[in-house]
Amino acid sequence: MPQAELATFIDxxxxxxxRVFPHPIERVWRALTEPAELAAWCMxxxxxxxxxxxxxxxxxxxxxxxxxxxxxxIKFGKKGIGVPSATDDNxxxxxxxxxxxxxxxxxxxxxxxxxxxxxxxxxxxxxxxETEDNRPGGxxxxxxxxxxxxxxxxxxxxxxxxxxxxxxxxxxxxxxSIVARAxxxxxxxxxxxxxxxxxxxxxxxxxxxxxxxxxxxYREHIRATLPxx
Numbered sequence: 402m403p404q405a406e407l408a409t410f411i412d413x414x415x416x417x418x419x420r421v422f423p424h425p426i427e428r429v430w431r432a433l434t435e436p437a438e439l440a441a442w443c444m445x446x447x448x449x450x451x452x453x454x455x456x457x458x459x460x461x462x463x464x465x466x467x468x469x470x471x472x473x474x475i476k477f478g479k480k481g482i483g484v485p486s487a488t489d490d491n492x493x494x495x496x497x498x499x500x501x502x503x504x505x506x507x508x509x510x511x512x513x514x515x516x517x518x519x520x521x522x523x524x525x526x527x528x529x530x531e532t533e534d535n536r537p538g539g540x541x542x543x544x545x546x547x548x549x550x551x552x553x554x555x556x557x558x559x560x561x562x563x564x565x566x567x568x569x570x571x572x573x574x575x576x577x578s579i580v581a582r583a584x585x586x587x588x589x590x591x592x593x594x595x596x597x598x599x600x601x602x603x604x605x606x607x608x609x610x611x612x613x614x615x616x617x618x619y620r621e622h623i624r625a626t627l628p629x630x
Contacts, residue, residue: 405557407618408549413628415511416544420556423503424563430472432563433495433506442558442568464491473497479512508552512543537620538627546623550615569608578607 408418422429432438439446448456454466456477464478467489476494490513498505535545558568572578585599594602 405553405560407622408553410544410627411509413538413542413630414514415509416549417507417509418552418556420506420508420560421500421502421504422506422560422563426472426497426499426504428563429497429504429506432559433497434471434475438562442562443555467492468494506556508556510552514541534620537623539630541630542623542627544623544627546616546620549619549623550612553615553619554612567604569604569611572607572611575607575610577610578603581606 405420406418408416410416432442434448434450436446436448439448444458445460446456446458448454448466450466450469452466452469456463456466463480466475467478468474468476474494474496476492478489479491479493491511493508493510496507496509498507535547536542537546538544561568561571581603585594585603588594589596589599
């Protein structure tokens with residue numbers, strides 16, 4: 402179970418995450434809105450930081466900024482799922498509040514009601530297939546375990562970046578990481594890997610394991626807590 406609280410469903414089409422970071426609100430704002438900062442914990446991004454300004458992730462246009470109140474609020478319009486273009490009905494926003502402990506961040510994601518949301522996976526032949534396991538909320542819910550687990554993991558990474566520690570370095574050891582560490586140590590002794598490369602591989606493997614753990618957790622979380630249709 403991840404240490405941070407799981408996301409909460411406001412309704413069937415809206416979810417939010419709440420985190421508190423022991424850092425000034427201006428520092429958290431930069432991490433959420435500056436491309437170089439976003440690349441460190443989220444994805445490579447571009448942002449035209451003004452209302453109506455476009456933004457991209459991984460070189461893909463996602464939408465436009467709908468509202469902006471630095472350093473307290475930014476609202477992004479998003480592409481729809483199963484609809485041809487971005488609309489203001491799909492959005493995500495960050496709300497920041499200075500607290501005695503630092504900064505409270507509330508992230509909200511909302512999808513328009515209506516499209517037949519589908520979750521896709523790749524089969525062993527490289528073809529896209531729809532899977533019931535990846536849409537535990539049913540065909541008319543936009544929330545997939547991989548997406549919600551992905552946001553959760555990225556906010557864990559954001560905490561690491563803000564605290565100045567390597568991403569994922571505070572993950573607790575697991576059986577897999579212990580086995581991988583022993584395997585890597587042997588490879589280093591035999592000259593197969595350099596020590597720094599072996600250490601990097603072990604950490605990457607542990608981070609990947611954590612992401613798949615989050616997918617399993619959120620699959621059950623959606624089934625248990627998503628409001629019914």
